[in-house]
Amino acid sequence: MHKLRGVRSLTLWLVLICCAVPLRAAEIMVFAAASTGDALTEAAQVWEAETGNQVTLAPAGSSALARQIAAGAPVDIFLSANPEWMDWLDGQGMIDPETRRILMGNALVLIRTGPAWGKAVDITPDFDIAARLGPDARLAMALVEAVPAGIYGKAALEWLGQWDALAPRVAQADNVRAALALVALGEAPYGIVYATDAVAERRVHVAATFPEESHPPILYPGAVTRDAAEPEAAEAFLDWLAGPEGGAILQQHGFVLPSE
Incomplete structure (x- = not known):
């Protein structure tokens, strides 16, 4: 009986310790077209506050970013200013095609x-x-x-x-x-x-x-990269950007949503 009580006490303490340890926050790296920098900075701040996760943004020309990803840069999300550079990475197997979606448009x-x-x-x-x-x-x-x-x-x-x-x-x-x-x-x-x-x-x-x-339609596809360190968090951020809250921020910065 005493041994059983001891096992129960140890189990209870383990449960309490596990509950007291917070879940590890995900840290995702986003390579994004330079034109999205302001909008994504604001969106990331809101998402970080809601989820506790962290977003690091690297805005630059889509072509330069795509080449860096192809060369092995540690990136979780790529957001391009045109479908062609996303197609290029897809052709090399560098993105998860099931996560790809058009997030917004521009003029x-x-x-x-x-x-x-x-x-x-x-x-x-x-x-x-x-x-x-x-x-x-x-x-x-x-x-x-x-x-x-x-x-x-x-x-x-x-x-x-x-x-x-x-x-x-x-x-x-x-x-x-x-x-x-x-x-x-x-x-x-x-x-x-x-x-x-x-x-x-x-x-x-x-x-x-x-x-x-x-000119061709100005569309911004986003996708999780093949070698993403945080694929679940990265896809969650993309889902959030494509949702009503993220979409509202994109609109405030002048982007057009796909449904418009």
Whole structure:
């Protein structure tokens, strides 16, 4: 009887000790397109407060991030500014395809420095961007052969029939936020960025919006990586971003949700 009581006491103490030890918080690394940095920073803070987990964000150009993942960078989530770089990683077996989903969309705009003047207009082939630049000024864009914002921008200019005239005058930046900074700092009078980038920077104003048909749809797919250290927490964060609370934050930063 005494031995049985001793076993029961030991079991009770073990239960109490286990209950007193908090569950380990997950720490996830998110590689995200530069244009999502502000929105994801706010979203991560809310999710961290709700779950106790931690999110580390690494915003940069989608192309650079995808290559780092392919090279073995320790990442739990990849959020790209276009499907092509996600497709590229998927083709190499570097993501979990069952976790992939489109989280949001965006628009492409022409921004300018200086005070706002009038309402932004829709760009048509008659909208001469080169004439607005003047004889010596440059047009800020993300890398036009690698970074999604630059790829979309080049496609839009080709659709307008203006790429050949503007190509020699493009100041290419490593990512869309770097292109935004060139305009905000007055290094270039005009630039092509996402609508959400213009919202995030008070020193620039939207001069015009590119038609949706002028470029491929701007979509942001997210997925858990194949070698994620915290796959369950990573998928939970993606689910939360795709839900009403995360979606509301994305909308506040100017993104368009897939259902819209």
